[in-house]
Amino acid sequence: MKTSVSSPGGAEERLRQIEQVIDTALSHLESDDLLREMLHRVSDLLDADTAAVMRYEPVGELLVAAAAVGIEDEVRQNVRIPAGHSFSDAIAAGRRPSILDSRQDPSILHPAFHGRGISTLVGAPMLANGEIVGVLYVGTYAFRDFTGHDVHLLQLAADRLAMAMRSSTTRAERAATKALQRSLVPTRLPSVAGVTLDARYVSGDEPGIGGDWYDVFDLPSGHIGIVMGDVVGSGLPAAIVMGRLRSALRAYAIESDDPGVVLHKLDRKVTHFEPNAMATVSYSTYDPATFQLRISLAGHLPPVVAGPGGRELTDLPVDPPVGLGVSNCERRTALLDVPEDGVVCFYTDGLVERRGEPIDAGLERLRQAVVPASATSVCTAVMNKLVGAERPADDIALLVVSRSS
Structure with a gap:
């Protein structure tokens, strides 16, 4: 079974590393590349088997796979999860990190994850200026007890990714809006x-x-x-x-x-x-x-x-x-x-x-x-x-x- 480094010193070191990665080394990357690289680094730091960013679409109240490691085909297949699903709702609507162990209630693990053999998920809301942008997940195949330091690290990554994702989305939407206006x-x-x-x-x-x-x-x-x-x-x-x-x-x-x-x-x-x-x-x-x-x-x-x-x-x-x-x-x-x-x-x-x-x-x-x-x-x-x-x-x-x- 995978274990997590839970000592304060280990957690502080991982926080320092992730802040340095987001603030400097990855600042030149486009949004999609940044998401993929950050997911690799977060999954490595947390010793997780999978990681994914689910983008929130308010029109249909859906969470849509935007980037993933370990379950990349979920993005290619455009997996969509209703935000009202119990686990997703606890994160997106509750706006707080949440840990799910399928031993507690196997039915609340969404088929998109359960079908992959994922047993434990930890998710953090991606918030930009108080608005939900998406959810950052990491998961393990073996049952796992994530620590408070793990959750803190994941939330920090989610916060930084949310701002990058919102900035990229805003630019893309404004360009698309102007193009649509001009065409009409x-x-x-x-x-x-x-x-x-x-x-x-x-x-x-x-x-x-x-x-x-x-x-x-x-x-x-x-x-x-x-x-x-x-x-x-x-x-x-x-x-x-x-x-x-x-x-x-x-x-x-x-x-x-x-x-x-x-x-x-x-x-x-x-x-x-x-x-x-x-x-x-x-x-x-x-x-x-x-x-x-x-x-x-x-x-x-x-x-x-x-x-x-x-x-x-x-x-x-x-x-x-x-x-x-x-x-x-x-x-x-x-x-x-x-x-x-x-x-x-x-x-x-x-x-x-x-x-x-x-x-x-x-x-x-x-x-x-x-x-x-x-x-x-x-x-x-x-x-x-x-x-x-x-x-x-x-x-x-x-x-x-x-x-x-």
Whole structure:
């Protein structure tokens, strides 16, 4: 049977070694290489047969094999363990180290480990800034009494690995989020007789932003569909939901020319298939023959209209956001004239919201910035006045429709 060095001096020496390894020798490694190397060193230091990092995925509340030694094929097979499993739950949910000896209760050892002949596991939660990132396990085939020094060493390794893993994940998610955003923003706006269109999209500077979008497309009726939306949430999950909503709204827009009906269907879709998602959406159809917009607002800020007679924040009816489970409520559609030589400005809240001030102040700045001009001139003026040279904290989407005489 394997035994562990349990004297304070031995434990202190191992702590010193593992700190030195993480802080210096491995600092140049990429995340995957760091995980594998650290697992080798931890298993050697603890004289364990296997070691694994299980990454926590909050969307499905799963622990997924990210790296392993001794049971490498668990990673290749993408082993997934529900976080609610008793042992995993004690670590991930309880956020404390835990030792499992299958002699106590063989049923609570997950088949992914039991099938390998592992008899004893010790696991430590991987926490980064108070959030669970994953779980670090080591296991032995023979029954083993892990000491308090073993658990302390494992928790130290888990803490350091969590920060490295979170940093790598954040960089990868931000890159993926920006790539997804760029792929979903229209590369070219439709050419519409009598009006000019222009838009701006600026990614926010804060980590995790990623749910704003705009869209403009031709409809079978000859009308133009205009979308401005903002998914509640952040990061890659919000960007993925945004992509799904964009595609679904386009599909529903082909079926109906009534924006209220389209948003009603979108609400049903989100409520049923995306139960944890919510978004504010402005959907309009523009009729080039009448210069009118039919518009429905699902919790979204109303557009600003400017013409020779003045400029105003429109007073349109606003229904609940999509995803609130109120799909049985009828959604309203209003008519909005695009004034001759006038403009309509759609936007997301990142353009007007600022920390420490009421949103009305930002809306007033926007109203003052929107003047009758070409769509490109209006976009430039609005961005210069409300954003300037500073990187915005939140994502910003801006779309302007300008009617020329």
